[in-house]
Amino acid sequence: MPTAPSEVERCPVASGDQRKSAAIVGKGAVAGATPVTGYAAVRDALRAAGSRQAGFRAELVSRRGNPTRPPILFLTGEAHRRQRAATARFFTPRVVNERHRPIMVEAADRLIDDMRRAGGGRLDRMALDMAVTVAAQIVGLTESDKRGMIRRLDAFFSVGVSARGDRVSSAIASLLGRLRMLHFHLRDVRPAIAARRKAPREDVISHLLSDGYSDVDILVECFTYGAAGMVTTREFITMAGWHLLDKAPLRARFLAGDREGRMAILEEVLRLEPVVGMLYRRPAGSETPLALDIRSANGDAEAVGACPFALGPDRARADRVGGAGLAFGDGEHRCPGAGVALAEAEVFLDRLLRVPGLRLARAPDMAWNPLITGYELRDCRLEVGGA
Numbered sequence: 001m002p003t004a005p006s007e008v009e010r011c012p013v014a015s016g017d018q019r020k021s022a023a024i025v026g027k028g029a030v031a032g033a034t035p036v037t038g039y040a041a042v043r044d045a046l047r048a049a050g051s052r053q054a055g056f057r058a059e060l061v062s063r064r065g066n067p068t069r070p071p072i073l074f075l076t077g078e079a080h081r082r083q084r085a086a087t088a089r090f091f092t093p094r095v096v097n098e099r100h101r102p103i104m105v106e107a108a109d110r111l112i113d114d115m116r117r118a119g120g121g122r123l124d125r126m127a128l129d130m131a132v133t134v135a136a137q138i139v140g141l142t143e144s145d146k147r148g149m150i151r152r153l154d155a156f157f158s159v160g161v162s163a164r165g166d167r168v169s170s171a172i173a174s175l176l177g178r179l180r181m182l183h184f185h186l187r188d189v190r191p192a193i194a195a196r197r198k199a200p201r202e203d204v205i206s207h208l209l210s211d212g213y214s215d216v217d218i219l220v221e222c223f224t225y226g227a228a229g230m231v232t233t234r235e236f237i238t239m240a241g242w243h244l245l246d247k248a249p250l251r252a253r254f255l256a257g258d259r260e261g262r263m264a265i266l267e268e269v270l271r272l273e274p275v276v277g278m279l280y281r282r283p284a285g286s287e288t289p290l291a292l293d294i295r296s297a298n299g300d301a302e303a304v305g306a307c308p309f310a311l312g313p314d315r316a317r318a319d320r321v322g323g324a325g326l327a328f329g330d331g332e333h334r335c336p337g338a339g340v341a342l343a344e345a346e347v348f349l350d351r352l353l354r355v356p357g358l359r360l361a362r363a364p365d366m367a368w369n370p371l372i373t374g375y376e377l378r379d380c381r382l383e384v385g386g387a
């Protein structure tokens with residue numbers, strides 16, 4: 001019996017598969033979970049009432065320091081709804097535009113000035129600085145040295161010895177993890193809490209204090225934001241920058257368009273290259289987790305149109321399919337920071353790509369990060385001027 005041609009073979013575009021992360025796909029599968037693929041099935045599972053979080057090392061995060069109030073990613077039902085309602089005010093389009101955007105512009109200008117003075121820089125490092133600067137402001141982690149905090153968070157979340165998987169490496173990784181958690185607590189979180197106990201501000205830590213969260217609960221929530229908001233945005237900005245740097249027509253279109261046009265290109269990059277490749281849920285009444293394959297959902301031609309593995313900002317999506325597909329999740333845990341992440345990428349890349357003589361000197365190394373079940377891009381070098 002003849003087999004059906006794959007989506008790539010059927011696609012008339014010469015380079016049918018433009019996913020840079022395709023090379024590392026498949027390394028994220030978790031044994032014991034039932035796979036769910038395709039846009040509609042994944043979206044329905046994310047929207048299903050009564051399902052519980054089973055990803056992001058749910059069991060580890062909730063055990064660390066024995067928090068009495070689980071972080072937002074692990075809450076369900078009414079408790080979850082209350083936290084989302086209380087923190088929604090930090091993420092409205094108006095707040096993103098009026099409060100967060102000036103911080104993004106200042107950070108982007110600082111990073112790009114430094115790069116120009118040095119004759120080059122690392123895109124992944126600049127992206128991490130952007131992501132941490134903005135998320136730290138939203139969370140309220142503003143009382144410590146930012147360079148140090150970036151180092152501490154980067155060491156905790158990046159692929160390290162734990163990725164090798166043997167018992168000695170895992171033991172070392174666990175010990176290092178505890179030490180890093182302690183450092184993060186003492187240097188970054190504790191001073192932030194102390195300042196807000198004296199004078200509350202408009203940020204997540206002030207809200208958690210007013211809601212009676214203990215220091216340990218706040219530490220764990222800050223870590224959740226670190227993984228959910230900082231790590232993901234860093235990878236996204238680096239990936240989008242990489243695509244734009246090595247595709248001159250796409251870059252020209254990005255720079256010639258208005259903000260809406262740039263956002264559409266960025267959403268399409270994220271659809272094609274979702275940073276979080278897999279989400280996990282335990283459906284109501286079942287202990288077997290479902291592995292919800294975001295990459296397959298975002299490559300489902302019925303939802304996202306023909307040639308799903310090609311980068312096409314003008315693609316004809318089905319009704320009610322968003323620009324980034326399911327890259328920001330769906331249902332009750334859908335990412336509240338989606339607008340923040342897209343605005344950050346737009347502000348930074350719009351400025352970066354206008355630097356005269358900018359070029360990609362080295363494409364990044366790519367690895368698989370099991371915590372976010374997605375790609376990790378490192379050592380992406382840029383040069384300015386010269387030959």
Ligand code: HEM
Nearest residue numbers: 072073135228229232233236275276328329333335337341
């Ligand atoms: C491109 C960047 C980003 C991507 C791809 C991303 C992706 C996601 C995804 C897929 C989820 C859902 C997880 C699940 O359903 O299990 C999520 C949740 C979350 N994200 Fe993002 N995110 C990004 C940026 C941000 C930013 C900038 C922030 C905050 C500053 C943020 C804060 C959160 C929080 C707090 C949650 C948990 C929401 C809840 O459980 O109700 N994210 N994110």
